Amino acid sequence: MNKQIIRVTYVSLALVGVLVVMTTYWQTWAAPALADRQDNSIKRVAEFSIDRGSIVSTSPFRRLARNVRREVDGRTLFFRRYPQGELTAQVVGYSTVGRSRAGLERSLNDYLTASNSNLSTLVDKALDELEGKPVQGNDVVLNLDLDAQQVALEELGSNCGAVVALDPRTGKVKVMASSPSYDPNRVETNFGSLSRITADCTPASPLLNRATAGLYVPGSTFKVITASAALEAKKFTPESSFYDPGYCTVYGKRVSNFDTSSPFGTISLEDGLVHSVNSVFCNIGLKLGAKLILDTAKRFGFYELTPLETPEDERRVSGLYDGRRLYYPKLDSDVDAGRMAFGQERMLVTPLQMAMVAGAIGVHGRLLEPQVVSRIVSPDGKTVVKEPPTLIRQAVSRSTADAVARMMRLAVEGGTGTAAQIPGWSVGGKTGTGETGIPGSNTTWFIAFAGPDEESPAELAIAVVLQNQSGTGGATAAPIARAVMETLLRSTENP
């Protein structure tokens, strides 16, 4: 029987051996994927014993997320508090026991809990663990300007919408406000109350970061891209002349200007943008074809996920949409280029994307990566991560950008965007009114850049979007843009 016993021994050892292999699998190979799962309450609760890093802003210095220490069953746990409440709710997000995480609290979790693979962090963490001290996470410093953020949120009021402002020279995001907002302190304790938040839209979706994940009809703000495409293709100049009968005929159908009462007659491309004449852009669109315009849009960052430090699924891609899916036409004839050229025709964009467009025009065509995080700092003050300004690409040639910038400045001087004039600053802007088909529920826009004079690169770019408006972009969104820009420009004058 000994032969059989030896075989049974091998089988027995193999059975236990399988357990060793599988334990190795779960604890090494599969562990990172399991750690990332939303329902992994073990990992989540375990991370509450980490002295999670703060999230702060420096202008002015405020803690946006900090910890309160509490002893539970002899263990020290750290719970999150958000002293600024709803001011930066969608960007900072939340970290809770019951509801997982969102925003930067989610995407930068590895840094905040010191589980990133940076060497000095690893050493610090190991030392903390050996001494039996709570592990200390890294602090995150944001680029946001809280005063301007506050103005943006106040100006948005009960409207549903968003404001994004950034420094187009560096990509630093100064304002990222989404309305309605919510108090992240209530996510853990009273999540139900968040569903009772109301605003001038249904659903109010306070948790949604409209600045990066809200998709809106761009309306006339898209003309900036069409104009860029027209100049880039060398088929038009700012002086190219058009005849405006007050409408444009596409596939036998009339598409009217916003104001049909007074057709402009003969008009240049430049004046077409200044006064936002749909028929001009409709004709450009028909001449260029949809794909050429979309190619320029791509150069500005359409059809790619806008880079930012927030979680991927809290950002959306701008472009043409077919239902809920992003869609790129195979043939020019698949898309109504005339309507697309002035920003209708299933074109959907995020406010962040449009701020980047305005910014690139303002800095001679250079498109930079938006960055809401300034730097990540270890508990002993060392900088762990600091991304330098990153050029995505030269979106359009310098001459094209400067020509479009000139048109946008003229629009603010004496066109549709006069409400955004700021004394002492050279502001260029473009209004937009995206028609949703329902009267009184248009999406209104204002995108702009501002610099000290016409020659210097712009120091500031902004996009404001409002849902469910009856007025025009010039009347509703431009004043908000001005208020936020004034606050930001004042703080650059008196640092």
Next chain:
Amino acid sequence: MTARGRELTGLVIAALIAGIAFASVTTARSTEVSTNVAAYCALFLAVYVAAHVVVRRTTPYADGALLPLTAALTGIGLTVNYRLDPDEGARQALWVLVGVSVFAATLVFLRHDYRVLESYRYLFGVGAVLLLFLPAVPGLGERVNGARLWVDLGPLQFQPGELAKIFLIVFLAGYLRENREVLAQGRLKDFGPLLAIWGAAMLVIVQTADLGSALLNFGIFLAMLYVATGRALFVAVGLGLFVGGATLLYQALDRVQERVTIWLHPWTDERVYCALNGELELRQDCASYQLVKSLYSIANGGFSGTGLGEGTFSSTDGSELIPYLRTDFIYSAIAQEIGLVGAAALLLLFMLFVVRGMRVALRAEDGFSKLLAAGLTFGFALQTFIIVGGVLRVVPLTGITLPFVSYGGTSVVANFLLLAGLLVVSNRANTPRY
């Protein structure tokens, strides 16, 4: 060094391991090492030294590694149970004490010749079936977590399945030793009694819905049949029968279907019907909640573990994150706190136990002894595989205990009986002939 000398040395090492583990749990809870640790360590050693003395008197030639291995396993089990619930840890310590006493009593009782057991083989066989049926008796059985495994005798509750396993092994060792030549010929009529036992076992599963011990008992049966006859074909046919039976059961019993579904697809992206609350839920929030949380627990340990006493098993408000942690899922608690390094070491202890047990079987001289030792050892290995494999998602999860480590009185006592069996067989095989 003699076997007994090695045994004593091993016990001291096991006591040190238990002491260090206990100390690290207590320091995780308070900053200073309490004097209790030394007392605990001494008491632990004293109990096992007492067992060692009994071994010296009754079975002086027995294998010297098995008792220290057992001591180390119970030491780890006690520590983890204490860490998860100090009161239950104390109760578990009491059960280890009872187990050691039963162990000593068994050695004393069987010191002259354990082979008398062979003549009572049918008594053991009937006993095993009766024990398996006990939980199904109305008024006696208690249903826990869907399965009837418990017998409630007022103040005393026990899991007869654990004892039935030992009884079954004794019966099979005797029966197979007697009939192995006949059975090896492979005529169907000779298998009558065995098929009857198999049928009874299957019936018991239907009655008690205790899948884990059904798998365990049937696996032991096949392994011992193979050792006795040397016919691999029997194992193949047996496995075929089991798969057939299991498939039928799968069709017939919702509980089996549920277990298999949980095993194959613990996570869902869509909400599915949840039998627990009758609503649509993600499966990881419903039926596979325990398994998934236990995997998270294991993964959270990583390579080196969180440290004893530092693991996360309860939420910030103190509520439990993993149900049945001290019994079915003790391995996931251990794996989180001592990590891959510690869990692999623990599994190595189980492997060593298996190797020593099988060595006893190899060295035994008569068929009954060989079958008994091989059966007991294989049962030990298979039980470890079924429960830890269930926790690790190697096989569908069924609720049985991890030998010597899980919380549970019957389990500890039954496994000490198993150890006693191996020692008496080993003692006889090693006794010098004059």
